[in-house]
Amino acid sequence: MKVLIIVPAFNEEGNIKSVIKSIREVSLDIDIIVINDCSTDNTEAVAKSLNVDVISLPLNLGIGGAVQTGFQYAYNNNYDIAIQIDGDGQHNPKYIKELIGPLSKGDADVVNGSRFIDKKGFQSKFFRRLGIRFFQLLINILVRCNITDSTSGFRAYNTKAIELLKDRYPIDFPEPEAIIILKKRKFRIIEVPVEMENRAAGISSISTFKSIYYMVKVTISIIVEFLRSNNG
Amino acid sequence: MDKIQIVLIVVSVLFILFVLRLTKKNKLREGYSLIWFFLGFIVLFFSVFRGLIDPLAAFAGIKVAPFIIIPFLIFVTFLLGMHFSIIISKLSEENKKLIQEVALLKNRIEKFEIGSNSKE
Numbered sequence: 001m002k003v004l005i006i007v008p009a010f011n012e013e014g015n016i017k018s019v020i021k022s023i024r025e026v027s028l029d030i031d032i033i034v035i036n037d038c039s040t041d042n043t044e045a046v047a048k049s050l051n052v053d054v055i056s057l058p059l060n061l062g063i064g065g066a067v068q069t070g071f072q073y074a075y076n077n078n079y080d081i082a083i084q085i086d087g088d089g090q091h092n093p094k095y096i097k098e099l100i101g102p103l104s105k106g107d108a109d110v111v112n113g114s115r116f117i118d119k120k121g122f123q124s125k126f127f128r129r130l131g132i133r134f135f136q137l138l139i140n141i142l143v144r145c146n147i148t149d150s151t152s153g154f155r156a157y158n159t160k161a162i163e164l165l166k167d168r169y170p171i172d173f174p175e176p177e178a179i180i181i182l183k184k185r186k187f188r189i190i191e192v193p194v195e196m197e198n199r200a201a202g203i204s205s206i207s208t209f210k211s212i213y214y215m216v217k218v219t220i221s222i223i224v225e226f227l228r229s230n231n232g
Numbered sequence: 233m234d235k236i237q238i239v240l241i242v243v244s245v246l247f248i249l250f251v252l253r254l255t256k257k258n259k260l261r262e263g264y265s266l267i268w269f270f271l272g273f274i275v276l277f278f279s280v281f282r283g284l285i286d287p288l289a290a291f292a293g294i295k296v297a298p299f300i301i302i303p304f305l306i307f308v309t310f311l312l313g314m315h316f317s318i319i320i321s322k323l324s325e326e327n328k329k330l331i332q333e334v335a336l337l338k339n340r341i342e343k344f345e346i347g348s349n350s351k352e
Contacts, residue, residue, distance in 0.1 A: 035335075054339070057335045
């Protein structure tokens, strides 16, 4: 099985090295592609010095556009599985095997890493958790699917899912909306417990200031995506 | 004919000629010039047939006829804003695809270059 780890990175020169190292500690038999989202720091040079393949976007697209580029790369190079691991060190690569498991057995098309099943590791702030609860409820009502951690980007996708998402993936705050895109087309999504870390260095892309905008935008996106026709 | 009527006729004709010139010089696409031609001709039409404003205002329930310009302008401004939002959305989607394609190609070229260098 050809497995690709997609590492979206925007100004992560301080984190990218340890992320790559910990992925390689898990397995040397998986390919890594860093999607450098037009960083203004040395992310690209640091990644290249570690001998990883880097795709550098000529302009900043945001997390959705970056991850989608990874899907396109995975599709063009016939990977069986693509896993997103953020460049900020939030996602602990030791769970890669758990994410791959259901895909290789054919039990699911997408496996979502959730920090709220075993409630271990960094649990996020109260209001963020409240927001995630709200999305859980909304997604459950719309597509009848219980996703405890819809904002998690720590996911594994099979070929079928890669093929869909390479053409259709939201540009900003993509994770909750992607659940709807997949679920509406009857993709099987299951969750496995993972631990997440609070980011080690740098600043998170979602500040408190943006969080209200985030909630409103994602809620509208989820509803609109639900109403959208599958081919449109 | 009032002074204001003459001024409006001249201004709207100049405006239409200006839009025509921009379109001819390829500074404005034909598709996007339509809405401006439309606006120019409406102003020209009502400056020439000024009498038509009164029945129109009466129909809309506006007592002072010239005030009909206000809802009209608000409507046109909204329409234009929507028009641009749609165009920008389309452009940014196309832009995203181009950026991704360029990045993927750049990555492939780098690999080919490394491959051909190691053969030499």
